[in-house]
Amino acid sequence: MNIVILGAGEVGYHIASRLATEGNDVCVVDQDSERLQVIADAMDVRTVCGKASYPAVLKQAGAAHADLLIAVTTNDEVNMLACQVAHSLFKVPTKLARVREQDYVRHPELFGRDDLPIDKMISPEGEAAKVVMGRLNVSSAQDAREFFNGAIELVEVTVRPKGKLAGLALKELPDVMGELAVYVVAHEHNNRWRVPKGDTVLLAGDSIYVTVEKKHLDRLMKTIDLAYQTPEGRNVMMIGGGRIGYLVAKELEQAGAKVKIIEFNAERAEWLSEHLNNVVVIYGDALDRKLLEEENIDRMDDFLALTNDDENNILGSLIAKRYGVGHVVTLVNKAIYMQLMRQIGLDVTVSPRLSTVATILSHIRKGRIHGMASLADGQLEVLEAEALATSSILDIPLKDLKLPGDTVVGAIMRGNEIIIPNGSVAVKTGDHVLMVTTGESVPEVEKLFAVHLEFF
Structure with missing residues (x-):
C-alpha cells in the first residue's frame, strides 16, 4: 500500500515506523530537512522536503498513486488544505487529518466528501482526554481500557510488596481469584513487557494487564486489595487549563467531581471561569508551594498534571506525591520522558502522541478489526477482531492454536456472552476476539481473521 505522511514530528515518526515495518511503501513530507534525515536514517521510507499542502510537493511525494494520506503537521490549516489538494488533484481515496483547534472539532459538518474531504479527523487533545478519564474511572489502576462496547475492561495494576499477587506464579492465580474469571495478558518486569506464561512469577514492582468483565471490575479490585472508585464526589486538583485540561474538567464536572484548576495564564484562567460552571479556577503558579497548601493539596484524591510543559x-x-495525593496522572509529550516515569515514581502517565498514533492506526486497519489500542508505550498492541467463516483461527482449542510470538487471546464475546478463555475454549464464527500482541506481529494476527487493509 502506498502511504503519504505529512509531518515528521513525534506522531509522524511513529506512524511511519509502524507502517513501514508492516511492509507498506511510505513517503514522509516535512519542511524540516533535519527531521527528515532522522527518519530516513531510522527506517526504510522515502522523504520529501517541502510544504505539505503544495501540489508540487504532494506530486513529488507520490500522491497520484497513494492509497492513503495522513496529515499530521503541527498546523491544522495545512493539514486540511493538504487533504483538499490530495482529493481534488490526485484523487487520494482516504485522507486522515490531525486537527487540534476545538472550534473546528465542534463542527463535524465541515468534513465530508462534499465539504472538506477528510475521511477521519483526529483530535489529539480529545483522544488524550479520553485516556485521562479512563485512568480516573479506575483510579487504583495505572491504566484502564474498555473493549467490546464497554463489556470488557483491560486494567493495568502494579504488584505491591506483601500484596496477594507478590511471589505468585500465574498458574496459581485461580487460588487467589476463586470463581472470578480474569486473564493476565501482559507482564512487565524491569521495563520490558511481554505476554506471560503459566510459570511466570509476579514480583513486587512488576506490572500486569488483566482482562475482566466490566461488571466484575469492582470485585477484582477488592480481591487484590485495591479500591474501585469513580470520579463522582472525588476531590480533584488539576494544573493546566489548556485544551486537554478544559475537556477533562468538563467531563469531571458532569461526573460530579469537585474540581480545582490552577492556570498560570490570566487570560486563559478568566476564559475557563466563564466556560465552566462548577469548577474552581485559580490563577497562579502550580509549583508555588504556598498556593498548593492554601488549596489543600494534601486533601486531594486525585492530582492531574495537564499543562503543555512536560517538566x-x-x-x-x-510535589503532589510528596503531599500524599494517592492518585497522580501526568501528561507527557516527549518520548524520552515516558521511559523514565516509573523510575521516578510516576506510574500513571498519558501521552497525546501515543493516543493519537493508536487512533490513527485503528482507523487505517479496516475490515474486521473493530478496535485497536497501544499499551506500554507502544510495546504491545490490543486488537478487537471479528472472526469470519473463513478465518483460520476457528474451532481450534486455544491451547492447540499456533499464534504469532508474544500473542494471546484475552477475551471472547459470543453474542451477549463474555468468555474469559482457558486452553479448551475455541473461537466460533461471529465471535469478537480480544488479541494482545506486539507491533511486529499485527499483520500475522490480521491474517488469522482473514483481514486485509481495506478502506472506507
Whole structure:
C-alpha cells in the first residue's frame, strides 16, 4: 500500500515506523530537512522536503498513486488544505487529518466528501482526554481500557510488596481469584513487557494487564486489595487549563467531581471561569508551594498534571506525591520522558502522541478489526477482531492454536456472552476476539481473521 505522511514530528515518526515495518511503501513530507534525515536514517521510507499542502510537493511525494494520506503537521490549516489538494488533484481515496483547534472539532459538518474531504479527523487533545478519564474511572489502576462496547475492561495494576499477587506464579492465580474469571495478558518486569506464561512469577514492582468483565471490575479490585472508585464526589486538583485540561474538567464536572484548576495564564484562567460552571479556577503558579497548601493539596484524591510543559507536569506530580495525593496522572509529550516515569515514581502517565498514533492506526486497519489500542508505550498492541467463516483461527482449542510470538487471546464475546478463555475454549464464527500482541506481529494476527487493509 502506498502511504503519504505529512509531518515528521513525534506522531509522524511513529506512524511511519509502524507502517513501514508492516511492509507498506511510505513517503514522509516535512519542511524540516533535519527531521527528515532522522527518519530516513531510522527506517526504510522515502522523504520529501517541502510544504505539505503544495501540489508540487504532494506530486513529488507520490500522491497520484497513494492509497492513503495522513496529515499530521503541527498546523491544522495545512493539514486540511493538504487533504483538499490530495482529493481534488490526485484523487487520494482516504485522507486522515490531525486537527487540534476545538472550534473546528465542534463542527463535524465541515468534513465530508462534499465539504472538506477528510475521511477521519483526529483530535489529539480529545483522544488524550479520553485516556485521562479512563485512568480516573479506575483510579487504583495505572491504566484502564474498555473493549467490546464497554463489556470488557483491560486494567493495568502494579504488584505491591506483601500484596496477594507478590511471589505468585500465574498458574496459581485461580487460588487467589476463586470463581472470578480474569486473564493476565501482559507482564512487565524491569521495563520490558511481554505476554506471560503459566510459570511466570509476579514480583513486587512488576506490572500486569488483566482482562475482566466490566461488571466484575469492582470485585477484582477488592480481591487484590485495591479500591474501585469513580470520579463522582472525588476531590480533584488539576494544573493546566489548556485544551486537554478544559475537556477533562468538563467531563469531571458532569461526573460530579469537585474540581480545582490552577492556570498560570490570566487570560486563559478568566476564559475557563466563564466556560465552566462548577469548577474552581485559580490563577497562579502550580509549583508555588504556598498556593498548593492554601488549596489543600494534601486533601486531594486525585492530582492531574495537564499543562503543555512536560517538566512542569513532572515536577507538579512529584510535589503532589510528596503531599500524599494517592492518585497522580501526568501528561507527557516527549518520548524520552515516558521511559523514565516509573523510575521516578510516576506510574500513571498519558501521552497525546501515543493516543493519537493508536487512533490513527485503528482507523487505517479496516475490515474486521473493530478496535485497536497501544499499551506500554507502544510495546504491545490490543486488537478487537471479528472472526469470519473463513478465518483460520476457528474451532481450534486455544491451547492447540499456533499464534504469532508474544500473542494471546484475552477475551471472547459470543453474542451477549463474555468468555474469559482457558486452553479448551475455541473461537466460533461471529465471535469478537480480544488479541494482545506486539507491533511486529499485527499483520500475522490480521491474517488469522482473514483481514486485509481495506478502506472506507
